Amino acid sequence: xxxxxxxCERRLRRWSWLLAPALIFAVAFEAGFxxxxxxxxxxxxxxxxxxxxxxxxxxxxxxxxxLKAASLKRRSAVDQVTEARAALLPRLDALENYSYTDNxxxxxxxxxxxxxxxxxxxxxxxxxxxAALSNFQSQIMMSQTLFAGGSVWAAYKAxxxxxxxxxxxxxxxxxxxxxxxxxxxxxxxLAEQEAQVIERALAAARAHRDxxxxxxxxxxxxxxxxxxxxxxVGSLRQQLVSAQSLIEIARAQLSDTLGVDERxxxxxxxxxxxxxxxxxxxxxxxxxxxxxxxxxxxxxIKAAEQAVTIARAGYLPTVSLATTYENDSEELIRAGNNYxxxxxxxxxxxxxxxxxxxxxAAQSDxxxxxxxRAQLLQDxxxxxxxxxxxxxxxxxxxxVAERDNAxxxxxxxxxxxxxxxxxxxxxxxxxxxxSRRAAESRSVRAKVEVAVDFAVLDLAVGQAPSGLE
Numbered sequence: 001x002x003x004x005x006x007x008c009e010r011r012l013r014r015w016s017w018l019l020a021p022a023l024i025f026a027v028a029f030e031a032g033f034x035x036x037x038x039x040x041x042x043x044x045x046x047x048x049x050x051x052x053x054x055x056x057x058x059x060x061x062x063x064x065x066x067l068k069a070a071s072l073k074r075r076s077a078v079d080q081v082t083e084a085r086a087a088l089l090p091r092l093d094a095l096e097n098y099s100y101t102d103n104x105x106x107x108x109x110x111x112x113x114x115x116x117x118x119x120x121x122x123x124x125x126x127x128x129x130x131a132a133l134s135n136f137q138s139q140i141m142m143s144q145t146l147f148a149g150g151s152v153w154a155a156y157k158a159x160x161x162x163x164x165x166x167x168x169x170x171x172x173x174x175x176x177x178x179x180x181x182x183x184x185x186x187x188x189x190l191a192e193q194e195a196q197v198i199e200r201a202l203a204a205a206r207a208h209r210d211x212x213x214x215x216x217x218x219x220x221x222x223x224x225x226x227x228x229x230x231x232x233v234g235s236l237r238q239q240l241v242s243a244q245s246l247i248e249i250a251r252a253q254l255s256d257t258l259g260v261d262e263r264x265x266x267x268x269x270x271x272x273x274x275x276x277x278x279x280x281x282x283x284x285x286x287x288x289x290x291x292x293x294x295x296x297x298x299x300x301i302k303a304a305e306q307a308v309t310i311a312r313a314g315y316l317p318t319v320s321l322a323t324t325y326e327n328d329s330e331e332l333i334r335a336g337n338n339y340x341x342x343x344x345x346x347x348x349x350x351x352x353x354x355x356x357x358x359x360x361a362a363q364s365d366x367x368x369x370x371x372x373r374a375q376l377l378q379d380x381x382x383x384x385x386x387x388x389x390x391x392x393x394x395x396x397x398x399x400v401a402e403r404d405n406a407x408x409x410x411x412x413x414x415x416x417x418x419x420x421x422x423x424x425x426x427x428x429x430x431x432x433x434x435s436r437r438a439a440e441s442r443s444v445r446a447k448v449e450v451a452v453d454f455a456v457l458d459l460a461v462g463q464a465p466s467g468l469e
Contacts, residue, residue: 048251048262048263048264048265049262049263049264049265050264050265050266050267051264051265051266051267052266052267052268053181053182053185053266055267056181056185056254056258056264056266057178057181057182057465059258059259059260059264060177060178060181060257060258060259061174061177063258063259063260064177064181064257064258064259065259066173066176066177067170067173067174067177067259070169070170070173070174071170073166073169073170074163074166074167074169074170076166077159077162077163077165077166077167078163078166080159080162080163081156081159081160081162081163083159084155084156084158084159084160085156085159087145087152087155087156088152088153088156089144090142090143090144091142091143091144092140092141092142093140093141093142093143094138094139094140094141095137095138095139095140095141096136096137096138096139097136097137097138097139098134098135098136098137099134099135099137100132100133100134100135101132101133102129102130102131102132102133104127104128104129104130106133107130107131107132107133108121108127108130110133110135110328110330111133112336113135113137113326113328113336113338114135114328114329114330114335114336115328115336115337116330116336133330134330134331135328135329135330136328136329136330136331136332136335137326137327137328138326138327138328138335139324139325139326139327140324140325141322141323141324141325142322142323142324143320143321143322143323144320144321144322145318145319145320145321146319146320146321146343147316147317147318147319148313148316148318148319149312149313149314149315149316149317149318150309150310150313150316151309151310151313154306154307154309154310154313155306155310157302157306158302158303158306158307158310161299161300161302161303161306162299162303164295164299165295165296165299165300165303168292168293168295168296168299169292169296171292172291172292172293172296172462175292175459175462175463175464176459177257178455178464178465179455179456179458179459179465180257181254181257181258182451182452182455182465183452183455184250184253184254184257184258185254185266186266186448186451186452187250187253187254187448188247188250188251188253188254188265188266189266189268189448190250190444190445190448191243191246191247191249191250192247192250192265192266193444193448194243194246194441194444194445195240195243195244195246195247197437197440197441197444198236198239198240198243198437199240200440201236201433201436201437201440202233202236202237202240204412204433204436205229205232205233205236205433206233208229208416208419208429208430208433209226209229209230209232209233211419211420212225212226212229212426213226215420220422221426224426225426228426228427228430229426229430232430232433251263251264251265254266280384280385280388283384283388283457283461284380284381284384284385286461286462286463287380287381287383287384287460287461287462288377288380288381289462290461290462290463291380291461291462292462293376293380293462294373294376294377294380294462297369297372297373297376298373300369300372300373301366301369301370301373304362304365304366304368304369305366307362307365307366308359308362308363308366310362311355311358311359311361311362312355312359312362314348314351314354314355314358314359315348315355315359316347317345317346317347318344318345318346318347319343319344319345319346320343320344320345320346321341321342321343321344322341322342322343322344323339323340323341323342324339324340324342325337325338325339326338326339326340380460383460384457384460384461386460387453387456387457387459387460388457388460390453390456391450391453391454391456391457394446394449394450394453395450397446397449398443398446398447398449398450400446401439401442401443401445401446402443402446404439404442404443405436405439405440405442405443407439408432408435408436408438408439408440409436409439411432411435411436412429412432412433412435412436415428415429415432416429416432
């Protein structure tokens, strides 16, 4: 036995000479990492302002560019309703015309309009070769469509349906922006928490490395234990650098989603309440009642019905009324006055079957809108079920992840104690640390997935995020 112990000791000494440079390099590598980290912290930008999720939603409601664009589009649709309504009202125009001519018919008519015509103006020389005459003509004209086959009223109603559709579209954009804010908020929070997991793992790895160093001095372990522990510390340092970079990226994405230039960061987790006691059937019914897309589809069908009316109006006559008051003067001193009343009727006899083609196209668009609405209802039903079942699975995964995390923590504590007593190997402890880190990371991710999936269900049902404010 003494000979075997002697040979083992000589072999360990031989490996110690080979592993010593690696140990020195690993220590220097970590020291360099720590120095770079301290230098980077000293020159980094100021700390971001931390906000709650409710504050993030409020900031987005005021600054998000997609919301502003949706609001402007809705305002444009409302203005188009006003434009369409104007066709139902009389139109009043003022016209001003000046002429200076010696054209015989124009001179003759202008003299009559100015009420300055005399018997001398019947002379053939004046009729054939009149002197140039100035005429200032002022008119006030009112026109009104009396009948257009219902197309004017239908256009007004169609504009109203389009405006309603844009209102519902703005509502949907607001819901989607709220979901995007929740998603960006929890992504930033996840990046920070994963970095914290790595920091805790790094602290545990350093503590184990220090223990291995002390045990090596006491001759209880070989130098390979210390070297492998040091390698794990260096690897975690690299992971921490990458995690800190992901934090900055996630914060930038959060600020971009909110529509601000200021760098913001989440203040803390705001986990949703448990799933409301509603069944899948009830959630589907709520989605069909609340989803803005359903309202939009209805408005589009109504607008398409009005488009059919407008197209078929081409088969009917159009009747319009126009009245004119006119003032004619040569020098803006004394003027001749007159008025006129006109009634116009127009009936298309043949236009190459364009009216029929327009009516058929409008009818096809109407039928298409009906088919798309039916498909939309089916898609919403599937989307709600997918979101519901995904959330249920996420909640179950969270329970499993938290239990596994507790198991991994207990296992690591036991192995660390056994290693200190010489009853466990260094590999056992390092494997337990890796398992602990992975379990804690899964637990953090599971919590975020529950929060985001809860928002996904709210979005699928067509309501503002609940349980998060």
